[in-house]
Amino acid sequence: MRLHVADHPLITHKLTVLRDAKTPSPVFRSLVEELVTLLAYEATRNVRTEPVEVTTPVARAQGLAISEPRPLVVPILRAGLGMLEGMVKLVPTAEVGFLGMVRDEETLLPTTYANRLPDDLSDRQCFVLDPMLATGGSLSAAIQFLFDRGAVDVTAICLLGAPEGVEHVRQATEGRDVTVVLGALDEKLNEHGYIVPGLGDAGDRLYGLV
């Protein structure tokens, strides 16, 4: 697994406002969108392309087009939805699938409760959106789900991560082509599974339940 932690003052500035408990939901939502676009710039560095030629008003020019099959963007419900708009703005030709993951309270294992994805992901590059990489359980399960359907490589974009979650994903995806792009790597998880210092519950802050 490759880990890329953003290192840019604009990203840190936007994350600082996002972390602030006083930031209201509408501002939080637009900051998430802006941050995803900035992180997606890094996350799509290896998006598959092919050479194309266009005619400018002056001459022929060589360029790149995003290859088929188109990249698949997969927000993990619910909080990943808040990241979708920013991602498709940057990669408008991407297809979008959805995965809902929930932790089974008996087994404590993440299970899939919703899935709107093509059955066959052979040869697909996938971009998973999940704002908080906390324990890493649901992100690992989502990544495994995509590989089970034939995905060739998976890049996860998360706003914040905890070292415990990064390690979990690293071990669970050993031998696979996985990249994790984080806005920041925080200190730790607390006893309730929240990222410290973090930003609280990303879903609640996006959708206004606090």
Ligand code: URA
């Ligand atoms: N999910 C969140 O929304 N916040 C955390 O801190 C951890 C998991």
